[in-house]
Amino acid sequence: MTIAHRPPRAYRGRLLTPLAAPGGGAAVRYLDDALLVVDERGRIAQVEPFALGAFRGPVLDLRPAVLMPGFIDAHVHFPQTRVIGSASGPLLDWLERSVFPEEVRFRDDGYAALVAGEFTSRLLASGTTTCVVFSSSCPGATDQLFRALLRAGLRGIAGLTLMDRNCPEALCVPHDEAIPAARDLVQRWHGAGDGLLEFAITPRFAPSCSRPLMEAAARLALDHGLLVQTHIAETLAEAEAARREHPWARDYLDVYDRVGLLTGRTLLAHGIHLSSREWDRIAEVGSSVVHCPDSNFFLGSGRMRLADARARAVPVALGSDVGAGRSFDMRRSMSSAFDNALCHGERLPPADLFFTATQGTADAVGLGCVIGSLDPGKEADFIAVRFPDHVLGASELLNHLVFAPETASVQRSFIRGKPIYSHQP
Missing domain, CATH: 3.20.20.140 (Metal-dependent hydrolases)
Structure with a gap:
């Protein structure tokens, strides 16, 4: 199957993505202000700290939501x-x-x-x-x-x-x-x-x-x-x-x-x-x-x-x-x-x-090279989650995500960079 070509798009927000830690276990990468760029085929092209002028085109600002893998x-x-x-x-x-x-x-x-x-x-x-x-x-x-x-x-x-x-x-x-x-x-x-x-x-x-x-x-x-x-x-x-x-x-x-x-x-x-x-x-x-x-x-x-x-x-x-x-x-x-x-x-x-x-x-499930983290080259399946304003840093975000999920609202979902869900209050 061919994937329809679309213009590159970019998203701004806090970002949290899993990392495999050396010797087993897990770690995370956290950026307090990130730019996530999705290419025309729905793959992640770039994940970097946000900087003005880093992307030539419109940027959807999802702050203060946290971008993370679906x-x-x-x-x-x-x-x-x-x-x-x-x-x-x-x-x-x-x-x-x-x-x-x-x-x-x-x-x-x-x-x-x-x-x-x-x-x-x-x-x-x-x-x-x-x-x-x-x-x-x-x-x-x-x-x-x-x-x-x-x-x-x-x-x-x-x-x-x-x-x-x-x-x-x-x-x-x-x-x-x-x-x-x-x-x-x-x-x-x-x-x-x-x-x-x-x-x-x-x-x-x-x-x-x-x-x-x-x-x-x-x-x-x-x-x-x-x-x-x-x-x-x-x-x-x-x-x-x-x-x-x-x-x-x-x-x-x-x-x-x-x-x-x-x-x-x-x-x-x-x-x-x-x-x-x-x-x-x-x-x-x-x-x-x-x-x-x-x-x-x-x-x-x-x-x-x-x-x-x-x-x-x-x-x-x-x-x-x-x-x-x-x-x-x-x-x-x-x-x-x-x-x-x-x-x-x-x-x-x-x-x-x-x-x-x-x-x-x-x-x-055999999709680890395709999805599961927000790494360049993978398909852009991600969600935007809104946390209380006082929840700062990776450790606090993870604690609320796992142990107090009612305080964290899923605002948006994307598959290959295409929006498929938006929360209606």
């Missing part, structure tokens, strides 16, 4: 938009009582289109510019999701949720129907929006997928170079169900491994109850794990040990996991990740949490 949500469920706060957990009970009845409604394209508009609006208002999304098992609803993402101008990776067993009949789609439907959606949407949209192979989880379905899905992913997203080891009961349905596998991860779904382009959500062998294998193949702490707290699923991933250099993304997650706002997820770490005796610096929600997640 947030990236690596795990969110579109059909669960309207069941946020449905406290009917634990996981398997919650799916049965709250999620599956709602997902049945997405067989109606009109309903799916309505909720898709709500879904994208909520993402935009939260400062999320990139999302990795589970749709429903209905191809029509998935088509409506992609249409809404395209209209909103968001960067999105989404997939038809695959389920052919252990789910309500209305949601069950046999593999000889689901795979052709997924293939059609790949042809229609993968690479659409000048490359902003991608299709992901999306088995819900091993307990609801037959081996033939997963093997066919893995072949489709390989044929088109698609990202794979699924769930793993969110609860002990779910892990037991996976082993019961697939006794030929040595453990939960081995189910995905043997059918060909475990690759360097696989996102595994949760990963709370993984064995050392499973962690070692994830590291060996180069898969990534998506940490969903707010959801884990709400459903009582357990607490992921980030140390297990970090000890093996497994990439970790951050996800809201709406609707078990209670907010689309990735700042809520950052704060919950801090609380989760405290439960394990660790204290994560706000800079680490900011890095994870931006550059770290971009790295984990």
